[in-house]
Amino acid sequence: MKSDMDQVDAVIKRRLASNVALIDQIGRYIIEAGGKRIRPRLVLLFSSALGFEGPERHELAATVEFIHTATLLHDDVVDESALRRGRETANAMFGNAASVLVGDFVYSRAFQMMVSLNRMRVLEVLADATNVIAEGEVLQLMNMHDPDLAVDDYLRVIRFKTAKLFEASARLGAILAEASPEIEEACADYGRCLGTAFQLIDDVLDYEGATTELGKNVGDDLREGKTTLPLLLAMSRGTDSERSMIRHAIEHGEVARLEEIVGIVRRTGAIEATRESARTETEKARQCLDILPASDAREALLELCFRSVDRSK
Numbered sequence: 001m002k003s004d005m006d007q008v009d010a011v012i013k014r015r016l017a018s019n020v021a022l023i024d025q026i027g028r029y030i031i032e033a034g035g036k037r038i039r040p041r042l043v044l045l046f047s048s049a050l051g052f053e054g055p056e057r058h059e060l061a062a063t064v065e066f067i068h069t070a071t072l073l074h075d076d077v078v079d080e081s082a083l084r085r086g087r088e089t090a091n092a093m094f095g096n097a098a099s100v101l102v103g104d105f106v107y108s109r110a111f112q113m114m115v116s117l118n119r120m121r122v123l124e125v126l127a128d129a130t131n132v133i134a135e136g137e138v139l140q141l142m143n144m145h146d147p148d149l150a151v152d153d154y155l156r157v158i159r160f161k162t163a164k165l166f167e168a169s170a171r172l173g174a175i176l177a178e179a180s181p182e183i184e185e186a187c188a189d190y191g192r193c194l195g196t197a198f199q200l201i202d203d204v205l206d207y208e209g210a211t212t213e214l215g216k217n218v219g220d221d222l223r224e225g226k227t228t229l230p231l232l233l234a235m236s237r238g239t240d241s242e243r244s245m246i247r248h249a250i251e252h253g254e255v256a257r258l259e260e261i262v263g264i265v266r267r268t269g270a271i272e273a274t275r276e277s278a279r280t281e282t283e284k285a286r287q288c289l290d291i292l293p294a295s296d297a298r299e300a301l302l303e304l305c306f307r308s309v310d311r312s313k
Contacts, residue, residue, distance in 0.1 A: 011062040039169040044172025049297035066110035073103030129168035136160025145225035147247040166195025190288035197281035203228035233270035261308040
């Protein structure tokens with residue numbers, strides 16, 4: 001996908017440019033940090049799998065990356081994060097106010113790009129997605145420091161906050177190709193399942209990964225008071241004293257005993273159980289691809305299912 005992604009990166013650089021120096025500076029800082037670019041890849045792969053190769057796909061792929069980038073800028077301020085993708089976050093480098101305002105700029109630039117495509121269906125899908133993502137952010141904020149969070153409520157946040165943009169990206173590839181409603185829904189279902197799996201693994205890596213590989217600080221979720229599936233499973237499977245320790249850490253955002261908590265999460269099998277939940281989601285995603293004709297793009301989408309689970313960062 002190198003050629004296509006190079007074109008997407010060119011669109012990103014061109015569209016992110018601003019005559020306001022600070023916007024330009026922070027924009028360059030964000031882009032140079034890189035990232036997996038999975039959401040734009042979904043736009044490209046699904047449009048290609050369905051036979052659409054027009055230049056609009058690069059513009060739309062860049063648009064979804066802008067929406068994702070804006071959410072990251074705002075997330076890092078809310079979470080008081082200091083490290084992302086192995087570098088200082090924009091808010092750590094430039095301050096919270098600048099980070100929030102540039103996030104607003106990136107959001108609004110994304111909507112300018114949507115309008116330029118002159119396709120009402122594209123606007124409808126992305127306007128809906130950004131609204132749901134915002135709801136997910138608020139839901140997550142409400143769930144902070146709550147050790148009694150239900151698994152269904154945890155999964156709802158994932159589907160709103162993370163999986164919704166995966167779903168929209170996959171759907172947009174089908175829309176560009178003017179696919180049938182049945183195919184469009186299959187593509188959207190793939191994106192939703194893949195996005196759910198991807199976030200589940202992110203939550204695993206907060207207790208299994210290493211800071212140097214992850215590009216963020218291990219234990220950040222606990223520090224922020226986020227009750228994720230590995231912790232919920234560890235509490236349900238651990239001893240009374242272990243459950244009490246984890247509850248206290250969630251309620252107070254305490255990482256002083258992080259090493260002990262990581263040990264509990266591993267000993268109770270919570271990590272592998274969460275990975276298994278992610279595998280279940282990717283199997284659902286894989287089945288959604290049965291409706292697509294054979295192609296290199298379809299094979300890449302299949303491979304993405306496996307890579308999303310078996311990763312270390």
